[in-house]
Amino acid sequence: MWRVAITIAGLDSGGGAGIHADIKTFAAMGVHGATALTCVTAQNTYEVREAQCLSPQLVRAQIMAVWDDMGIDAGKTGMLGTREIIEEVASVVGKLGFPLVVDPVMVAKSGAPLISEDAVDVLKRRLLPVAKVVTPNKPEAEKLTGMKIASVNDAEKAAEFIHKEYGTEIVVVKGGHLEGGEAIDVVYYRGSFHKFSTPRLESRATHGTGCAFSAAIAAGLAKGLDPLEAIKTAKQFIYTAIKYGVAKGKGHWPVNPTAWVEIPAERWRAYEELRAALEAIRKNAALFAKAIPEVQSNLGYVIDPRYAVDVNDVVAVPGRIVNYMGEARPSGPPAFGASSHTARKILALVGKDPNARSAMNIKYSPELVERARALGYKIAVVDRRKEPEEAKKIEGGSMKWVVGEALSQTGGTAPDIIVDLGDWGKEPQITVVGRTPTEVVEKVLRLLS
Ligand SMILES: Cc1ncc(COP(=O)(O)OP(=O)(O)O)c(N)n1
Numbered sequence: 001m002w003r004v005a006i007t008i009a010g011l012d013s014g015g016g017a018g019i020h021a022d023i024k025t026f027a028a029m030g031v032h033g034a035t036a037l038t039c040v041t042a043q044n045t046y047e048v049r050e051a052q053c054l055s056p057q058l059v060r061a062q063i064m065a066v067w068d069d070m071g072i073d074a075g076k077t078g079m080l081g082t083r084e085i086i087e088e089v090a091s092v093v094g095k096l097g098f099p100l101v102v103d104p105v106m107v108a109k110s111g112a113p114l115i116s117e118d119a120v121d122v123l124k125r126r127l128l129p130v131a132k133v134v135t136p137n138k139p140e141a142e143k144l145t146g147m148k149i150a151s152v153n154d155a156e157k158a159a160e161f162i163h164k165e166y167g168t169e170i171v172v173v174k175g176g177h178l179e180g181g182e183a184i185d186v187v188y189y190r191g192s193f194h195k196f197s198t199p200r201l202e203s204r205a206t207h208g209t210g211c212a213f214s215a216a217i218a219a220g221l222a223k224g225l226d227p228l229e230a231i232k233t234a235k236q237f238i239y240t241a242i243k244y245g246v247a248k249g250k251g252h253w254p255v256n257p258t259a260w261v262e263i264p265a266e267r268w269r270a271y272e273e274l275r276a277a278l279e280a281i282r283k284n285a286a287l288f289a290k291a292i293p294e295v296q297s298n299l300g301y302v303i304d305p306r307y308a309v310d311v312n313d314v315v316a317v318p319g320r321i322v323n324y325m326g327e328a329r330p331s332g333p334p335a336f337g338a339s340s341h342t343a344r345k346i347l348a349l350v351g352k353d354p355n356a357r358s359a360m361n362i363k364y365s366p367e368l369v370e371r372a373r374a375l376g377y378k379i380a381v382v383d384r385r386k387e388p389e390e391a392k393k394i395e396g397g398s399m400k401w402v403v404g405e406a407l408s409q410t411g412g413t414a415p416d417i418i419v420d421l422g423d424w425g426k427e428p429q430i431t432v433v434g435r436t437p438t439e440v441v442e443k444v445l446r447l448l449s
């Protein structure tokens, strides 16, 4: 069943915070997202240039238009701009009664005010009493309580104070601005404290964190999750959104709410692509068997390089592709993290050429190199005897060195094949490179045919 969540918030023209962050979050969390726009800001990752708010009546009309048509299962507020808008939102939410998460946005990361000074009191006295959850960060909690917050203990006192003073049922004081190796959020709920923590990320991608976090809680509530479950999931969600942030802009980069669904989707796509390519090898098993080297072959495929961190993001064949009685056979179904050499080679390749996402090692022979030349393949030849001792000592250093040498011959874009002439105790090999495993398999087939 579809659930509806509404964001009552401002627009950030840079798309990092405000309603953009909220709607991306709603979509990633699987709820239908609706909007009541409060203010328009001309904003990017480093400054707010202009801001203009709509009339309170128009904000109410947007909420009512959604309510009258599909109902609202939960909502959240972000930038509310003026005291009049806050009063109107408090009045309409109080009447409709859907669970509301208030992100008490006061100042943008760039330092610009997002709410007028005289509105903070209205937010405390009118909006917080009708909210189910409020999610202040340290400076916001300090402003709401008048307390200084320097520790988890202080955060607990502030959370309890906000509940008792303003009546919000659940208070989440976020730990992003506190010191320590873990970012600990403190939750006050029904007389008890709960802590949710994730490792602290030293990331530049923090624009929109408060927006996406509160939207994720609202999405959880809209789906009917227990509030603590909704907060716990939102914490994991925002960790992912920061870790895989959008590396764009001159200031604080935008968080990436879609990483939550894009990464699992990418892994599935990569798995399926590799499976299809292995099927093509099976169909030509006798031909491929001739190309299996002593160390055996592997075929790997990395997920979208924006999300690739290490060998666990490369899908390959566990136990490699072997020559079994004259037929090439994958030893098992594809798995992530199944390859070391091929995976490192691919990671080094995509680090320089984002299109070179797949590779397979095959047996070296001068005839195959000649055939590649005849086919017009772009070829790089690497002499492993020249590999410096330092590269050999580093984990995965050799693969990086081979790829670096190869791409220095081809102007920075990946060749079709890298010919590795081997060294003492190192079998010479050919690595066939392509955008997808299917393309790699096709290139190998052409070489062997
Ligand atoms: C339109 C708009 N709404 C909210 C914000 C706040 O976003 P940000 O500055 O990233 O701070 P957090 O709330 O995410 O901590 C904004 N800048 N613009």
Ligand SMILES: Cc1nc(C(=O)O)sc1CCOP(=O)(O)O
Binding pocket: 295, 296, 297, 298, 316, 320, 338, 339, 340, 341, 342, 343, 361, 429
């Ligand atoms: C053992 C070996 N060495 C290679 C090289 O290119 O030097 S390719 C290879 C076989 C594949 O290994 P994996 O399963 O770790 O990808």
